[in-house]
Amino acid sequence: MLDVLVVGGGISGLYAAYLLKESGATVEVLEAQERLGGRLYTIFSPEGHPIDLGGQWVGPQHHRLLKWISQHQIPLHKTYTEGYNLLITPARRRKYKGTIPRLPLGALIDLGIGLEKLKRMARQVSATHPWEITRPAWDELTLAAWIRKTFYTQTAKETFRVGLATVLGCEPEEVSLWHTLFYIRSASSLEALIETENGAQELKFSKGASSLIETFANTVPHTLGDPVVAVERLPNKVQVRTQKGRLLSARAIIVAIPPAVQSRIHWEPPLPPLYAQLSQHLPMGSITKVIAIYNRPFWREEGLSGHILRLQGGIRITFDTSPPDGAYGQITAFAVGALARSLLRVAPEERDRYYGQEMEVLFGQKPQYLYQKTWADEPWTGGCYVGYFGPGGWRYFGPALREPLPPIHWAGTERAHEWMGYMEGGMAAAETTVQTLLTSA
Ligand SMILES: Cc1cc2nc3c(=O)[nH]c(=O)nc-3n(C[C@H](O)[C@H](O)[C@H](O)COP(=O)(O)OP(=O)(O)OC[C@H]3O[C@@H](n4cnc5c(N)ncnc54)[C@H](O)[C@@H]3O)c2cc1C
Secondary structure: EEEEEEEOHHHHHHHHHHHHHOOOOEEEEOOOOOOOOOOEEEEOOOOOEEEOOOOOEOOOOOHHHHHHHOOOOOOEOOOOOOOOEEEEOOOOEEEOOOOOOOOOHHHHHHHEEOOOOOOHHHOOOOOOOOOOOHHHHHHOOOOOHHHHHHHHOHHEEEEEEEEHHHHOOOOOOOHHHHHHHHHHHOOOOHHHOOOOOOOOOOEOOOOOOHHHHHHHOOOOEEEEOEEEEEEEEEEEEOOOOEEOOOOOEEEEEEOOOOHHHHHHHHEOOOHHHHHHHHHHHEOOOEEEEEEEEEEHHHHHHOOOEEEEOHHHHOEEEEEEOOOOOOOOOEEEEEEEHHHHHOOOOOOOOHHHHHHHHHHHHHHHOOOEEEEOOOOOOOOOOEEEOOOOOOHHHHHHHHHHOOEEEEOEOOOOOOHHOOOOHHHHHHHHHHHHHHHHHHHHH
């Protein structure tokens, strides 16, 4: 019998298994898909350029991740930020530098006041016990309702919506204000979340995020392509059944998968009510990530950074993710808002065509290759980037997200109190869970 089985071979499950192995425990990771990495997924263009369809950026605050990257000498480079950013409104294109776009004066003041308010409010939410709702009104509101009552100008409203929808991966109507505040708090600050320099978008894996996952593949025992379909809790041990019929026993199990897909597992005895309902209350976001490849980053020659914020259309935000030497051009874009959502109803090829045209409108040239992914159709993930709570979610289901049910323990970025939604969060959740498991053993 193994000491621990880990369900899910994403960064969180892999890091948990690594930590357990380091402590001398016997462990095996069970992964549903034919590859490790989960929401970290690199494919390659016909020329061999890495295309990260999932997570790609690393921030200077991601200490665990940076330590691992440095120990394994995984190449990173800085996101290009030289030149002017562009704000595109229905009326015009404006150049600007820094994080906050050059809005008309009234809208700029409006936006500034709202952002300060949000930052102050976020400091009042506990990252470790976010289910302790100290301001019930903030948990009753959606982010959209707060935007409506906070901002006066349409431009500030729209700019804020695009920024926050891109950060959270869902629309402001779907998420509670309280969850938004927790998300900011878990990342330490709003600046750390939204900024490129000194923020979560500062660094990128030069060879793609799969170069991170490869460093785990040889050290952590794992099985691919065989989903866990049943988990039985027995006195002092757990028994697991996989789709291919394997039966495995261990003293404990770490479940490191998005809560939204945990109801695909048959739990025996059934999970307690609040744990069982968690997957109904923590849906995954539905953002679409678009990557366009050009033969060179020609916008740099025009003094532009490639970073665009757009208040209409499907694609609303773009970043230059080309290699530093500019050997080819790569734009990472995110599609949010009602139009992007409605496009999820059409065939992927049609979406490709649409986003190809959008890139041409934004950059003046058709991309050589275009890739887009929503993750909503990934059966073992359920969406992207991460799960989120609506009103009342943290209050009623927060404890079930984090508290173990020995011998069942939980990991995955959704369970993290630091950097929820990020690779760092996945590692943080793994660390907390392994510590709990080892001290309780
Ligand atoms: C488009 C996109 C962009 C992102 N950008 C960034 C970024 O720039 N920076 C950043 O830090 N983060 C980013 N993220 C988030 C980051 O990728 C995730 O936070 C992180 O990868 C989550 O890791 P995890 O191990 O918690 O979960 P996952 O990666 O989802 O891993 C869970 C694993 O469990 C497996 N699984 C599920 N059910 C079962 C089952 N029943 N049996 C066996 N296996 C199962 C899944 O196949 C999966 O491999 C992004 C995510 C997406 C999708």
